[in-house]
Each structure stands twice: as C-alpha cells, then as structure tokens.
Amino acid sequence: MTDPRRRLPSMDALLGAPEVAPWIDRYGRETVKDSLRRALDRARADADPDSERRGPDDLLRAAERDLEARSRPSLRRVLNGTGVVLHTNLGRAPLADVAGRAQAEAAGYGNVELSLATGRRGSRYDHCSEVVCELTGAGAAIIANNNAAAVALVVNELARGREVLVSRGELVEIGGTFRIPDVVGRSGGRLREVGTTNRTRVSDYAAAIDESTGLILRVHPSNYRVEGFSARPPLAALASLARERGIPVAHDLGSGLLDADLLPGFPEGPTARGSLAAGVDLATWSGDKLLGGPQAGIIAGDAALIARLRRNPLLRAFRVDKTTLAALEATLMLYRDSDLAVRRVPALRMLREPAEAVEARAAAARPEPPPRSGARVDVIRTEAMVGGGAFPGFAIPSAGWAVTGIDVERLAAECRGGPVPLIGRIERAAFIVDVRTLPGEETARAADALASALDRLADAGRRDV
Structure with missing residues (x-):
C-alpha cells in the first residue's frame, strides 16, 4: 500500500490557497511558511493511515491556529476581578x-x-x-x-x-x-x-x-x-x-x-x-x-x-x-x-465608588451559569483593597460574584485562559470576582467571560463522561 503521507500537498500548493494571501499580508510570508511547515511535519509524524490531519483544509486550519497562537502577545489586556485597585501584577493603575x-x-x-x-x-x-x-x-x-x-x-x-x-x-x-x-x-x-x-x-x-x-x-x-x-x-x-x-x-x-x-x-x-x-x-x-x-x-x-x-x-x-x-x-x-x-482618573473613580453602587452593578450584570455546569453564581458583599502599597490593612466595602458548586481551581484557570483573561480570587471554596475593579463596560465583559468559562468547563465535563 502506498503510504498516505506521500499524498500530502506541497508547500507551494498550500501557499497558493486563496485564504493564505491575507495571512501573508498580516504575518509575513516566512512566518506563514513556518506555520505551514509545522502543520506538514505533524502530519508526516502521524503514522495513523486514517488520520484526519492530512487534507489541505485540515493542514490550513492547523496552520491558522498556529499563526494565531504564535502572534498572540505575551502582554495582554485582562479583566481585573481581584478587588485590588492598584494591583502590581496587573500593571497597577489603569490609564485615563x-x-x-x-x-x-x-x-x-x-x-x-x-x-x-x-x-x-x-x-x-x-x-x-x-x-x-x-x-x-x-x-x-x-x-x-x-x-x-x-x-x-x-x-x-x-x-x-x-x-x-x-x-x-x-x-x-x-x-x-x-x-x-x-x-x-x-x-x-x-x-x-x-x-x-x-x-x-x-x-x-x-x-x-x-x-x-x-x-x-x-x-x-x-x-x-x-x-x-x-x-x-x-x-x-x-x-x-x-x-x-x-x-x-x-x-x-x-x-x-x-x-x-x-x-x-x-x-x-x-x-x-x-x-x-x-x-x-x-x-x-x-x-x-x-x-x-x-x-x-x-x-x-x-x-x-x-x-x-x-x-x-x-x-x-x-x-x-x-x-x-x-x-x-x-x-x-x-x-x-x-x-x-x-x-x-480610573483609580480614583474606583476607589471612591460607593459600595451600594458596586453591588447594584454586580446584581445587574450577574451571569447565569449553564444548568449542566452545576455551578451557582451569587452576588455577595466583599472587601476590596487599594493595593500598590497604599493604605495597608484598609478594607474597602465592595461587592461581586461568588461562584460555587464547581472546581474553583479549574474555573480560575479557565478564566485566565479565555480570549479575554478574567482574573479573580479564591476564598473558602468559592471563586470571587470583585466588581469594584471592573468599571464601566468591563462588568459586562467579565460576566460574559465568566459565563463562557463555565460553559467550556461544562462541555469538558460532558466529554469526560
């Protein structure tokens, strides 16, 4: 039998595909070639004769995923649900x-x-x-x-x-x-x-x-x-x-x-x-x-x-x-x-917002978890911090979401790994998202990010079963 790997398309054929031209314009020809080469190498290394990774469309999809992953900057915008306004690990003060x-x-x-x-x-x-x-x-x-x-x-x-x-x-x-x-x-x-x-x-x-x-x-x-x-x-x-x-x-x-x-x-x-x-x-x-x-x-x-x-x-x-x-x-x-x-100035605005206003925002945007996830999302009162070494020990009354009924460590990791990373904190078996540090439209974006993370975990759990 002829080895199916011999039927893999050539590099020139892949480069000539219509969808590749925009990639070259965005990423550069050599970078695109490198991702296509990686996809071809993975296909050649697969000894399964029935592998689904050898068709031109499959190779192009693999190369596109590789290009997106390699081009994602290491420094990314995140949603700060920690409740620490001047969070050193998250870049301290957001700019006006x-x-x-x-x-x-x-x-x-x-x-x-x-x-x-x-x-x-x-x-x-x-x-x-x-x-x-x-x-x-x-x-x-x-x-x-x-x-x-x-x-x-x-x-x-x-x-x-x-x-x-x-x-x-x-x-x-x-x-x-x-x-x-x-x-x-x-x-x-x-x-x-x-x-x-x-x-x-x-x-x-x-x-x-x-x-x-x-x-x-x-x-x-x-x-x-x-x-x-x-x-x-x-x-x-x-x-x-x-x-x-x-x-x-x-x-x-x-x-x-x-x-x-x-x-x-x-x-x-x-x-x-x-x-x-x-x-x-x-x-x-x-x-x-x-x-x-x-x-x-x-x-x-x-x-x-x-x-x-x-x-x-x-x-x-x-x-x-x-x-x-x-x-x-x-x-x-x-x-x-x-x-x-x-x-x-965002930092001043966040520090001065009344706790009642924060709680109202949290209640209005509270995400509804998918029933199959087994998770529950409640609006709770929390304590936020100034951060940045300012006012040590001073707690600011705040509010946010508490997610329970799920593996909170996995949820925290899933939120960090999402398209728009959401950073929260874990307290007493609950994943906490403090809304004080999610001003304006970021509250809704955080709700979407949390709901998407719960949805992905629910799908993963169903596949495991």
Whole structure:
C-alpha cells in the first residue's frame, strides 16, 4: 500500500490557497511558511493511515491556529476581578482615556528634546515639570522612570560616599524583595539607622548628624503599619532640624497621593503637597499608583537641588520614555480641577465608588451559569483593597460574584485562559470576582467571560463522561 503521507500537498500548493494571501499580508510570508511547515511535519509524524490531519483544509486550519497562537502577545489586556485597585501584577493603575490617547499621539515624532520656540535642542525633563510645580507648589521637578530610580538618584547626588539617616522603622522591603538599605547602598550612600523599630524622635536624628551626614531620608512605610507603642517625628519638625544643621531632607512618599481631599474617608497619609509644605527639600513618589498615571518616578522640590539632579550622569540610565511623559502630563493636567480628576482618573473613580453602587452593578450584570455546569453564581458583599502599597490593612466595602458548586481551581484557570483573561480570587471554596475593579463596560465583559468559562468547563465535563 502506498503510504498516505506521500499524498500530502506541497508547500507551494498550500501557499497558493486563496485564504493564505491575507495571512501573508498580516504575518509575513516566512512566518506563514513556518506555520505551514509545522502543520506538514505533524502530519508526516502521524503514522495513523486514517488520520484526519492530512487534507489541505485540515493542514490550513492547523496552520491558522498556529499563526494565531504564535502572534498572540505575551502582554495582554485582562479583566481585573481581584478587588485590588492598584494591583502590581496587573500593571497597577489603569490609564485615563486622555492619557492613552496622549501615548498614541506621542508614538510618532515629537518635540521630546527640541524647543519649538527656538528650534534648538531642548530637554525631555522640561516636559511635565511645570504642571507638577503648579499642582504641588514645588520650585522645580524632574521625572525618572520609577520611584525607586527617583530615590536612588537623590541619594547618589546628595549623599554619595556619605551617610544617609533613616529611621529603623522605615527600612522597608518593597515589591520583588528590593530593600531600602540596598537601594541606599547601591546608590553610593552609607546607611545609618536612627531610633528604634517602633519609636524614633527628632533627638535621634540630631544625635546622629555629624560631618559625614549627607542626607536625611524619610520613607513612608506604605506596605505595612506600626501600631501601638510607636512614634515618629512630624515631618515639619524633621525639616526644621535639617535646615538648622544644613542637611537636605528627602521624603519618599511611595504611592504619592497629591491631596488628601481626593480620597475622603480614607486613612490619613502623606501627600505630595503636604510634604513640600512641611519643608522637605525633595519629595519623590510614583506616577502609576494613587496618581493614576503611567509608571514614573516624580521628584519635586528645591530648584537648586533639582538642577543638580538634572546634571547627574545616572539620570541617563533612569531616563523616561516619550510616551510615558505624554501620558503623565495628560494625567497631571486632569488634577488642575479635582472634580475632573475624580471623574476621569480610573483609580480614583474606583476607589471612591460607593459600595451600594458596586453591588447594584454586580446584581445587574450577574451571569447565569449553564444548568449542566452545576455551578451557582451569587452576588455577595466583599472587601476590596487599594493595593500598590497604599493604605495597608484598609478594607474597602465592595461587592461581586461568588461562584460555587464547581472546581474553583479549574474555573480560575479557565478564566485566565479565555480570549479575554478574567482574573479573580479564591476564598473558602468559592471563586470571587470583585466588581469594584471592573468599571464601566468591563462588568459586562467579565460576566460574559465568566459565563463562557463555565460553559467550556461544562462541555469538558460532558466529554469526560
């Protein structure tokens, strides 16, 4: 008998099929050939004489699936049903529409380092500086690519080879096991701990200052709380001591809320305006947390010190991209009117939405599981979190869907693997989808994604039987 594999169509024949032309236009000829070759190789490796994978149509379908799988980006849009608003694993703050449009506009040519007024070379660090100063009262500002870079730049410029005073209660470890002592050391400073874990006084800083002191660094312990028998000096008192001794003081705010009035009812925390008003020389904070913009590190404060930072060679390594500058400036401009910011910055809008409104959205969009799945979907009250190291331990009343009566681990995996990945959480044998972090039309999309996942699991279970 003739081996049926000898009757496989040739590569030229497959390339000449009418449906292949659009693939070549979309993916490129060599990529299409590679996927067709993979389909042919799999067919040749199949020893089953009755295999259904050898016809031209079967080979083309296999190649199309391969092309789609290989062309799917690794970084994908997901639906955040975790209830964590600033979820680090999911990219922290979603951008405002105006910021996304600004990024797209900046993707082409732009005056990143060109002065349109003079026609001569300008500086990318001029962008965003004016609006940051307008919003915070700073004398000058500069943007780095994240807040850790901002802190490292400050330490390197002001305390390279000198001591950096940090309270023992502020030696935090941030995400990814990066620690303040390591950031200080790698930036060229020598860490000097002052006070104790739970209590640090102005007198502790005063006693530690000597001729080797280069900087006092105040770090907001954003991802944990020290409670009970604890104390640390007011920022204004620390700034006053620094001025008396001629030592600069910098404040790492972490999440960096601009103004406390933006989040009424939330715990008291440091703000960019408040920090600078208290007299610190430099304040640093993240652009992609409570500000609700892209990943960036904002440094604002004394104009002479900012000028020094602009001349530091490390700034080249910490340089921010043009699309980031565009998105950050668009976000900052929203804060010129606090009401506008609350309406247009997604992170603020999600954090401020009343629990009753979230529950109403969850009830209106609750998906109906297929009866054959055995699953049940109930609307329940939940607790959401801010995330991003902001307001640790503070729970936000929320609402969402609880799926029970099914293997929740399989359901979570099926939701992650869907065409539009839906990310939830598992609690006490239930798969929870918190609707607070599914604003607007994403609530309906999440309901569809959940219903589709339940449908696929039900079909898989029927096949297994």
